[in-house]
Amino acid sequence: xxxxxxxxxxxxxxxxxxxxxxxxxxxxxxxxxxxxxxxxxxxxxxxxxxxxxxxxxxxxxxxxxxxxxxxxxxxxxxxxxxxxxxxxxxxxxxxxxxxxxxxxxxxxxxxxxxxxxxxxxxxxxxxxxxxxxxxxxxxxxxxxxxxxxxxxxxxxxxxxxxxxxxxxxxxxxxxxxxxxxxxxxxxxxxxxxxxxxxxxxxxxxxxxxxxxxxxxxxxxxxxxxxxxxxxxxxxxxxxxxxxxxxxxxxxxxxxxxxxxxxxxxxxxxxxxxxxxxxxxxxxxxxxxxxxxxxxxxxxxxxxxxxxxxxxxxxxxxxxxxxxxxxxxxxxxxxxxxxxxxxxxxxxxxxxxxxxxxxxxxxxxxxxxxxxxxxxxxxxxxxxxxxxxxxxxxxxx
Amino acid sequence: xxxxxxxxxxxxxxxxxxxxxxxxxxxxxxxxxxxxxxxxxxxxxxxxxxxxxxxxxxxxxxxxxxxxxxxxxxxxxxxxxxxxxxxxxxxxxxxxxxxxxxxxxxxxxxxxxxxxxxxxxxxxxxxxxxxxxxxxxxxxxxxxxxxxxxxxxxxxxxxxxxxxxxxxxxxxxxxxxxxxxxxxxxxxxxxxxxxxxxxxxxxxxxxxxxxxxxxx
Numbered sequence: 001x002x003x004x005x006x007x008x009x010x011x012x013x014x015x016x017x018x019x020x021x022x023x024x025x026x027x028x029x030x031x032x033x034x035x036x037x038x039x040x041x042x043x044x045x046x047x048x049x050x051x052x053x054x055x056x057x058x059x060x061x062x063x064x065x066x067x068x069x070x071x072x073x074x075x076x077x078x079x080x081x082x083x084x085x086x087x088x089x090x091x092x093x094x095x096x097x098x099x100x101x102x103x104x105x106x107x108x109x110x111x112x113x114x115x116x117x118x119x120x121x122x123x124x125x126x127x128x129x130x131x132x133x134x135x136x137x138x139x140x141x142x143x144x145x146x147x148x149x150x151x152x153x154x155x156x157x158x159x160x161x162x163x164x165x166x167x168x169x170x171x172x173x174x175x176x177x178x179x180x181x182x183x184x185x186x187x188x189x190x191x192x193x194x195x196x197x198x199x200x201x202x203x204x205x206x207x208x209x210x211x212x213x214x215x216x217x218x219x220x221x222x223x224x225x226x227x228x229x230x231x232x233x234x235x236x237x238x239x240x241x242x243x244x245x246x247x248x249x250x251x252x253x254x255x256x257x258x259x260x261x262x263x264x265x266x267x268x269x270x271x272x273x274x275x276x277x278x279x280x281x282x283x284x285x286x287x288x289x290x291x292x293x294x295x296x297x298x299x300x301x302x303x304x305x306x307x308x309x310x311x312x313x314x315x316x317x318x319x320x321x322x323x324x325x326x327x328x329x330x331x332x333x334x335x336x337x338x339x340x341x342x343x344x345x346x347x348x349x350x351x352x353x354x355x356x357x358x359x360x361x362x363x364x365x366x367x368x369x370x371x372x373x374x375x376x377x378x379x380x381x382x383x384x385x386x387x388x389x390x391x392x393x394x395x396x
Numbered sequence: 397x398x399x400x401x402x403x404x405x406x407x408x409x410x411x412x413x414x415x416x417x418x419x420x421x422x423x424x425x426x427x428x429x430x431x432x433x434x435x436x437x438x439x440x441x442x443x444x445x446x447x448x449x450x451x452x453x454x455x456x457x458x459x460x461x462x463x464x465x466x467x468x469x470x471x472x473x474x475x476x477x478x479x480x481x482x483x484x485x486x487x488x489x490x491x492x493x494x495x496x497x498x499x500x501x502x503x504x505x506x507x508x509x510x511x512x513x514x515x516x517x518x519x520x521x522x523x524x525x526x527x528x529x530x531x532x533x534x535x536x537x538x539x540x541x542x543x544x545x546x547x548x549x550x551x552x553x554x555x556x557x558x559x560x561x562x563x564x565x566x567x568x569x570x571x572x573x574x575x576x577x578x579x580x581x582x583x584x585x586x587x588x589x590x591x592x593x594x595x596x597x598x599x600x601x602x603x604x605x606x607x608x609x610x611x612x
Contacts, residue, residue: 104515115499134486136537153545154537156486157517164534171552192491195498196514199506250556251532253479253524258512270475270530278556384512385521387533 004232005170006396007243009089011081011184012337014223014324015050018062019084024341027349028369032323034207034219040189044198046205049189050221050325052077065145069128072107073188073222075138081224082146085182089228090240096228097150097178100169101139102161102185104329107132109190138186151178156329158383159292160251161185162225163332163391167249169229179234184226184333193328194220200259208295208326210319211304211365213356218294221325225333227340242396244340247376248279254386260298265306267388268292268380272310275390281376283311286392288348288372290339290379293319294326303380304361314363315378316370322352332381332389339377339393346373401554401561401592402583407465408603409457409575413437414464421464430571430608434460445526452490452513453573454483455522458566461577462523470527471560478558479520479533480549485569486516486537519566531558541565541601543594550592554582565601571608576600 012019015033016026026033034050052059052073059076060068063083071079078101086093110129117124132141139154151172155164162185169183187193197203197220204217235242252274254267261268276283292303300319307314320338327334342348348366357365375395382388408415412424412433422440427433434456438448441463448459458481471477490513498504512518517535524533532553538545550563564577578600580592590596 134537136539155534156515156537157520157533157535158515168534168552171556172548175552175555177548191498192495192514195504195506196494196511199508199511201508251534252475253520253530253533255474255521255524255528255530257525258518258521267530274557383517384515385517385519385533385535386524387517387520 009085009228011084012225073109077224078186085226093147098181099148100165100183102165106135157387160381160383160389161329163381180230186224187329189222210293210295219325221327223327223330244393247394248275248392250274261302265302268306271388271390292380308361318366402589404579407577458519476559478531478553543597574605
């Protein structure tokens, strides 16, 4: 009999604030965190970003890592969010049997600061600044700092990275391979990302408008989010507060294009169908969908098409990227935390700036905070490379 | 419940040519660069797939490996065919190319054609597109191959409904290339094929990284 997997702790850092409370407050009051660049040094002043409102110094003092020079922006916000999750779950790191981390740029921000000087003069700067450049380096330093000694994995499947870490952790626990785990992801903003996305011409110079007919593209954001997963049995035994059950998940490939989704959202449709099947749920059981909803013309249209195909009657759909921007590798975990909040708070958060919903595949949207009992919430995350994941959280 | 995973075929890149189930299927020829070598191997395999030339070297290498592995025998259940690729050097070839383009102090000009490849899991997308596979897919970055870990991921995928797996390791950095690929099927009954095991993964991972050079 496979074990039931539950969430007992979560932590989050986004442009909405530090911690679950600050994020919740912003979501409830409809206050987004997207603004012109203040911290990222870029000449793209015209591109609004969802920046975490703290410079490197402040992030270091908030998170207090042992050797600050080795820590990138990605790793620092990861540490803050991970600590919150562990504290909420009342679990000491040496009792943790796994850490799964998703990120797409790792320590890129430090690398970008290091190289211009180094290229001029090889004696300039310290190699420690780029020591943890790679994605795995970020995960390893996080595990070391927290004192997690069990299974360690880094997943980079672009924008679905961190939902895949949660899925991996849940499966390993369900299969009895590990007892518990902390899973999620982080991505700090970098010029690498901003310039790259700009070249794909999928950034909006205005505030993004998910699912709106006038949508032009996404706003980039940064963030970190982690959840602590353990077996239902262990959580009940220790008398912990269970935040949600992980009831279904699936990952598929759209097999269409490197960066664009297939016209009818085949991969997205299959991911949602398989997640429902895995969870033994019918489409009608889903009360709420936290969509991938990036606000690119292609994503929103194909995701809406896929939702229409799976759900005869559309559950209320939201895209919280209208608050945070697209936090890339962290997005799946950030939106998992928001989905779990919808269950606990009995509230669906709105899609901001949605005035004229796309007409071709009509869906029901949440456009202002709505009090409603949410028992099952489905969250979508799709990544470049055709990687499509859906996860379902349920009321414990 | 225990389902056995059996290896249907195995592909390795050894000293600049592809081997399938222990036999060389392409030959090493002198080439200017790793990029030229990749094109040469493509031609040797008689692939008619122009999209190949748009890919970066990492995706090209992965596509070649799967081509040798699968050939004309495309998986019968594309929705239940999983892709599981391990890699150490991520998408470093395209990361560097992109970095160079945006670091140009006079005219920084990022290219979408380069940027799309700055993620290692684009390999999975390219494989999925080429063979119309829509099952589960996972790309794991790891400094070394840990057979237990690779085996575990394969088992988890099989347990979640994948009946077949394309499983391998693909790396490209500078002029160095490393690739092996296994075609694994879920099998309940008796079979003559060898069973996927940590020892088997150890054996296939044992081949050294190949560095392109002008001499063999």
